[in-house]
Structures are given as C-alpha cells and as structure tokens.
Amino acid sequence: MTEESWTVRARNGGYRALNAASYDRKMDYAVEGLMPATGATIWFGAGSTGKTQLLLWLAAHIAATGDKAPRQWLGADVHVRGHVLVLTAEDLREHLLQRIGMIAKRMMEETGGTREDADALCRRIHVMAFLSMEAAEFSEPNPCLFEHGSGRWGPSAVLKGVEAFLDDWNRQVMEDGRPEDRIVGVILDSAVSMAGFELANSEATTNFLFYMNRLSRRQKMFWAVIGHTPKDAARKADDAAIERLRGSAMWSTTPRTVIEVRLAGAAEDLTAVHAAHPGLSDRDLVIVEVAKANSLGADLKPRALLRRQDAAYDDLTADFPSIFSTTPQTQRAKATAHTPELRRAVVSLLTSFDDGKPGTIIEREALRTAFITARSSHPILTTITDIVDGSAAKTPGTLAKELAAMSKDRLINTARGDIRIVNLHPVDATPLAEAAE
Secondary structure, eight states: OOOTHHHHHHTTTTOOOOGGGGOOOOEEEEEEETTTTSEEEEEETTTTSSHHHHHHHHHHHHOOOOOTTTSSETTEEBBBSSEEEEEEESOOOHHHHHHHHHHHHHHHHHHHHOOOHHHHHTTTEEEEEGGGGGTTTTTTSOOEEEEEEETTEEHHHHHHHHHHHHEEEEEEEHTTTGGGGOOEEEEOOOHHHHHSSOTHHHHHHHHHHHHHHHHHHHOOOOOEOOOOGGGGGGGGSSSOOOHHHHTOHHSSOOEEEEEEEEOOOTTOOOOOHHHTTTTOTTSSSEEEEEEEEETTTTOOOOEEEEETTTTTTOOOOTOOOGOOOOOOHHHHHHHTOOOOOHHHHHHHHHHGGGOOOOEEEEEHHHHHHHHHHHHTOOOGGGGGGGOHHHHHHTSTTTTTHHHHHHHHSSSSTTTTTTTOOOOOOOOOOHHHHHHHO
C-alpha cells in the first residue's frame, strides 16, 4: 500500500473539509444549469422523441465559433467551445452528416453567418458511425464500450481506443497552440446499443458511469449519453419524471445530471400553441426537463420545443408560458372527463363526418383537426387535450382516452387504429353547430 492510497490518506486526515467554509468555486457547466462541463449526463426518453436530433443541435451550438456563434442554448448560456465527438451504433454516417449540415446552415442563417461559417462548424464535429465502417476499418464484433472479464465489468478495447483518440487529439492541439480545437464533449448514441450490458444491470451500470465520470474529469470534457425510458414509463404518464425513470439503473446510479426528453402530452396546456400553429401533429412538440441533478445551480425549468423539418428546433417556452401553467390542463380535465356533457360533445364531433353513419371510417388526424377547430367555440372540449394517438388511450385528459372509453361502450371501434363508427344513436347529442347558437 503506497502513501497515495486513499486509505492511507484518510488515516492521515487527507480528506478533511478544511477549506469548506471559505470555498466559493462555482459549478462548471458546459450549458448553464443544464449540462456540467465534465461527467456523464443521461438524456432519457422513449423512442422517436428526438433525443439524437436534440443533441446534434447542442453539438452545433458548442462547435460554432466567432461572433456568429449562438451564445445560448435553450435560453441558457453556453460556456464551452470546441470540438464534439459523436459515437453512434444506430445511425449511418451519411444520415448524421445530412442532419448536422441542415442544422449548421439553418443556425448560420439565423445568426447572420455565412456558408463558410457553417462549414467551419461542421468540421468541428467528429462522427464515428460504427455501422458505416468496413471490417478492415473496424474489426471488433460489436462497438460495445464495456465488457465483463476477470470477474468484473470494465472498459472494452473499443472504449480504450476512443479514450486514446481523445487523449492524442487534445494533446496535439495543445502542443500546437490551438486550445480552441480541443474536443470538449462526447455524445453517445446510445447506451442501449453501445454500453455492452442490460441497463437494468446495476453492477455494470455503476461501474460504467463511475468510469465515465472519472474519465471525463481527467480529460476535462462531458459525456452526453442517450438512454431509453423504461418499458413501464407509459403507465406513469401523469407522474413526475422521477417516477417514469426510476426503473432504470442508468437513472439511479451516478450520472451528474438526468434530463428527460418526451413528447408533449396531457401534462401541458397546448391550447395557445395549437391556435398559433394549426396543424401540428402530436410528435412536433417536445418537452425537455432536468429530472435529477447533483450539481449546485441546476436549472429545473422545463422547456417546450417545436421540432422543425431542418433537424433543429424552435424554443417556445418564453412565447407560450401557459404551457407549464400552475394549474395544468390535466387537472381541469380529470374534473370533467367522461361526463355526459363531454360524451355528447365528442359524439357530435364524430357525427360531423358523413352524419355519423355506421361503418364510417375517420382518420385520427382528421378528427384531431376537427376537434381543434370546434374547441375554440365549445368550452367543454377544452377540458381534454387534442392528443388522439392510440398509444395515449390510457392517459387521462386526452381525446384518445375518451375515444377508448367510447370504443369500450361499443359506440365506435378503434381496434385497427382508425375510428370506425358502430352506432352513435344511443347518445343524445346536440350538434355542435346548433349548440354554438
């Protein structure tokens, strides 16, 4: 046992909090309040919620340089500038390059930059897409970063190779006097495809995150790790993010910060957003929120983002403060959902399609559009949201929930996705047009 051993240092009083009373060092954030400059940050969410797109957007903000570089991301100050490495086993290289290019060009258009500025930004993002590598380039059987050997979990040859690349690159640019070209962060897409173990394995996850946190601290960079929401998260749609994520060891062990990325739903009041942006689908609005943080000064305010066709986002948070009202729409919905008045209103909405004849088939998106139009004139419809996707059939306060209840009562049939009218006659419903008069 050497004098450097932690047990020897502990006996010699080496870990006393001697200067704590006068310690005033601020937390090191790459993005103020959201993502620490070192350590692992987990970005959780269900499939197809835009996690990869979101982090490529973040990478572009960090890689941008000069007076045309954005100073904030999601309303928070960006504190680090440099290169970013993207590790992926889920996307092809050409697909990621296309998305990064779209983001860079749109960003420079917004800030007044040039095509040359966009090209410079792209050159500062490195993309290792293992699916696109030939066998001669990548001979490992898989790109997993951790493996079980000699009785314990530890870094694989792939992770050691990535670590060596990061060390060599940053050492060289510092020797060349180019500190602005340091790699300051890594995006891992995703833990499911590259960790090398089931995320429910707490021993492997603990070892992995401890190694990543220690590695990133030594190399002075962040690791943004994309994870997936546990399978039972859908049953907890009305709970806080903590309850949705608690089932994963990746959430419960040692990341510096856990951020949830999810589609907007019944917990948000989207009335004003849909009025300003008619025709939005359920997948266009994304909520980003810090679910857990062990860093002082963490920013816990949720953000609402509008996903754009150019692979970037618009931040709607400041323009639509009612989205996160202190009296969320779900609370109002639960007080009135499934009342006879609401049932009559929804039946009347259905009868606006071919007079509600039995056998009529209504596409969900068409019904959603009609619902949004009718809601502006009929207060009872504002007690539920316009979420019509069948996956939300168990989510209180949604149109999908009301349709599921009507299907159970055999007024309609939703078994095949679309809505097939069976028999709406048992419900006495005044047409919405007449009710408005």
